[in-house]
Amino acid sequence: MKQLILIRYGELGLKGKNKNKFIERLVENIDGACNDIAGFSVRSTWGRIWVEVDAAAYPQAVARLRRVFGIYSLSPVVSVPRDMQAIQQAAYEVLRKCLPQGGGFKVETRRADKTFPMTSPEISRAVANDLFHRLDDNYWADMHDPPFTLQIEIRGEGNFVYGETVHGAGGLPVGCGGKAALMLSGGIDSPVAGWMALKRGVSVEGIHFYSFPFTGEQSKQKVMDLAHILAGWQGAPFTLHVVHFTEIQKAIHQFCREDYGITLMRRMMFRLAERIAKQNRCLALYTGESVGQVASQTLESMSVINEVTNMPVLRPLIGMDKEEIMAIAKKIGTYDTSILPYEDCCTIFLPKYPKIRPRLQEAKEMEQALDIEALLAEALAKTETLTIE
Amino acid sequence: MKRSIYFDNSATTKVCPQAVQAALTAMEEGFGNPSSLHGPGAAAARALTAARHALSACLQAKESEIYFTSGGSEGNNTVIHGAAAYWANKTGKRILVSAVEHPSVLEPAKYWAAKGYDVQKIPVDEKGLIQLEALSALLNRETCLVSVMHVNNETGAVQPLAEIGERIRRLAPEALYHIDGVQAFGRLPAQLSLWQADAYTLSGHKIHAPKGCGALWLRQGKYLPPLILGGGQEKNLRSGTENMPGILALAAAAEEICGRMQENDTAMRRIKNAFLQGLQQADCPEWLINGPDVAEAAPHILNISFPGAKSEVLLHYLEGEGVYVSSGSACSSHSQKVSHVLSAMGLSPGRIESALRFSFCPYNTVEEAEQAAKATAAAVREVQRMMGAGKKRR
Numbered sequence: 001m002k003q004l005i006l007i008r009y010g011e012l013g014l015k016g017k018n019k020n021k022f023i024e025r026l027v028e029n030i031d032g033a034c035n036d037i038a039g040f041s042v043r044s045t046w047g048r049i050w051v052e053v054d055a056a057a058y059p060q061a062v063a064r065l066r067r068v069f070g071i072y073s074l075s076p077v078v079s080v081p082r083d084m085q086a087i088q089q090a091a092y093e094v095l096r097k098c099l100p101q102g103g104g105f106k107v108e109t110r111r112a113d114k115t116f117p118m119t120s121p122e123i124s125r126a127v128a129n130d131l132f133h134r135l136d137d138n139y140w141a142d143m144h145d146p147p148f149t150l151q152i153e154i155r156g157e158g159n160f161v162y163g164e165t166v167h168g169a170g171g172l173p174v175g176c177g178g179k180a181a182l183m184l185s186g187g188i189d190s191p192v193a194g195w196m197a198l199k200r201g202v203s204v205e206g207i208h209f210y211s212f213p214f215t216g217e218q219s220k221q222k223v224m225d226l227a228h229i230l231a232g233w234q235g236a237p238f239t240l241h242v243v244h245f246t247e248i249q250k251a252i253h254q255f256c257r258e259d260y261g262i263t264l265m266r267r268m269m270f271r272l273a274e275r276i277a278k279q280n281r282c283l284a285l286y287t288g289e290s291v292g293q294v295a296s297q298t299l300e301s302m303s304v305i306n307e308v309t310n311m312p313v314l315r316p317l318i319g320m321d322k323e324e325i326m327a328i329a330k331k332i333g334t335y336d337t338s339i340l341p342y343e344d345c346c347t348i349f350l351p352k353y354p355k356i357r358p359r360l361q362e363a364k365e366m367e368q369a370l371d372i373e374a375l376l377a378e379a380l381a382k383t384e385t386l387t388i389e
Numbered sequence: 390m391k392r393s394i395y396f397d398n399s400a401t402t403k404v405c406p407q408a409v410q411a412a413l414t415a416m417e418e419g420f421g422n423p424s425s426l427h428g429p430g431a432a433a434a435r436a437l438t439a440a441r442h443a444l445s446a447c448l449q450a451k452e453s454e455i456y457f458t459s460g461g462s463e464g465n466n467t468v469i470h471g472a473a474a475y476w477a478n479k480t481g482k483r484i485l486v487s488a489v490e491h492p493s494v495l496e497p498a499k500y501w502a503a504k505g506y507d508v509q510k511i512p513v514d515e516k517g518l519i520q521l522e523a524l525s526a527l528l529n530r531e532t533c534l535v536s537v538m539h540v541n542n543e544t545g546a547v548q549p550l551a552e553i554g555e556r557i558r559r560l561a562p563e564a565l566y567h568i569d570g571v572q573a574f575g576r577l578p579a580q581l582s583l584w585q586a587d588a589y590t591l592s593g594h595k596i597h598a599p600k601g602c603g604a605l606w607l608r609q610g611k612y613l614p615p616l617i618l619g620g621g622q623e624k625n626l627r628s629g630t631e632n633m634p635g636i637l638a639l640a641a642a643a644e645e646i647c648g649r650m651q652e653n654d655t656a657m658r659r660i661k662n663a664f665l666q667g668l669q670q671a672d673c674p675e676w677l678i679n680g681p682d683v684a685e686a687a688p689h690i691l692n693i694s695f696p697g698a699k700s701e702v703l704l705h706y707l708e709g710e711g712v713y714v715s716s717g718s719a720c721s722s723h724s725q726k727v728s729h730v731l732s733a734m735g736l737s738p739g740r741i742e743s744a745l746r747f748s749f750c751p752y753n754t755v756e757e758a759e760q761a762a763k764a765t766a767a768a769v770r771e772v773q774r775m776m777g778a779g780k781k782r783r
Binding site: 212213214215216217250253254347348 | 699701702704705706707708709775776
């Protein structure tokens, strides 16, 4: 037996001429997410996307579809012949399944096929009458604020009855918004920032700064695990650039003032990220920064750090509190990995009193002590690019 | 090929060929269940008896006193939970453990402390050895259990077990005397009678057997209630179908290592000394041995602090050179996880944060020790330079 699923894509409907491209992308992404599910097929017709799977695989399909951005909601649908009796029988079965204990409900009909002999209100009334004949007093009509709406659609391509609606991830299909580079540490924030990029349809590549032997294998593995989770949301393998950052850390530590350590380190990170982004045709940088969270995320720090790049630096968490960020991290499944103890920066490099309001002039003066080009070139030469499924 | 020097044998060991062969045979041929009534079952039961016999010979104990377990943590838990649940009814609720025990002793003890038991930690001196006078002061007739290590896993300190036993028998004659022998078994003789001990825990994977097997020696006449109930295996102390591949491998590894204890001791001390000499020759900056003097410590463990260098960074530096060691503490900006063993010895924070443990096995070589010493000296110099550089510009 097959189960038909109706996919709604809300926001996509607003995109005017580009609409078809978005829908094509969404269909592709759905295909990518589900094509190994038994009996899977997907097609788009008349402003709808339809997925079909073997009935037994329905829960698995729903779980996958709920992670595909661009899907606003979805409903399991019963397809019926163009016949009132069949429609009424299907309506009864769907209602009993969705409201087994009874409750208030409403019947709504949309008739696109104007050759059908009854109008929409007539169909709704006929179905409701039939239902009340069959049901007990535990069911009643609620026309104003129905907890449950039974939907009937009479269309050229078929006739459908459904009731249950499952929320989707929302957003836009990944890939229709270009590609960006995400600065991915091992913390709580940056994976959430990456998720928010994906949610708006932007594909993401990760950049991680690795300072072995000041941090261990485990800290790299942790970032790879986070990349794996993001790959699931992306619906495609996740490219992770692991930058050899050790020599830069050491040089800053050795030649620059301790309180400016973080500022200068972040400036180097942004320089590297910009170059890697350009090499890989990424149009923007994403970071997990939020104003005021740590010393490097004050406006003064951010402006001094940002000065090294002209690329747009997008910070989707900029106005969020830690609690809010943590709530998303838990929802998207990155939290438990992020809180593992392996850190991406050794305590050796963390100044006791980091500069909270660094000055650009001072930062530039201190950088005189560094051979920036040579350091960047070496770090890039030793960068390892991984593809994480 | 990249060099690989494994000096972390107190964490775990490579399985020896004899143990591999024994496990393989048990999996491919003698795979019967010792409880089965047919021929293959009887064959497995005979193999189990032979393994028990082999292990009892290593401990100079009776076959009937050997109980196979899943390893050190299970042995320690069985004794502590059992003593608290059973022996405490006869004596009282005092439990003594040393301050430098393994977490698989300290955590169960903490569990009973939370249940209202009188759990006391026996202090150690600056070398990590139990303070006998303090022990005497803590022992009384209410004491149901004393649990101490034979060899400390971080420092290699060998506890004065005979003196401890003598004091227990004099001041708390009814107390169960348990020795955690996980780091000692196969390296130092188990003199169970001389120590007047009641229970001794050992683990397979520290002596070149696989993980997931171990044994508990429990003196005849002493009873402990089981942690796992079921089919009544191991004379009701430990239910569950016997882990035959593990048990046979454990017996094979135990016979191998106990049969060569003297020559292994000599070989590992030679390795240890070569390492120390190597540090000297490589002009390693300041270094301090933690724990007892080298000659008095167990042959296979060496704990050294390199003040001014963080141990975790040193560890990864050495890893980069193909030398694998262990650090007692983890450095993290959120939590400072410090070795409870070195803390109990009263060492300074700087010394604790810079401590590395090198642990050897008979399969290591003097050449490895010399190479590792060179790598260590270089790593220490590099890391100290890094950490010093920051300080100057503060």
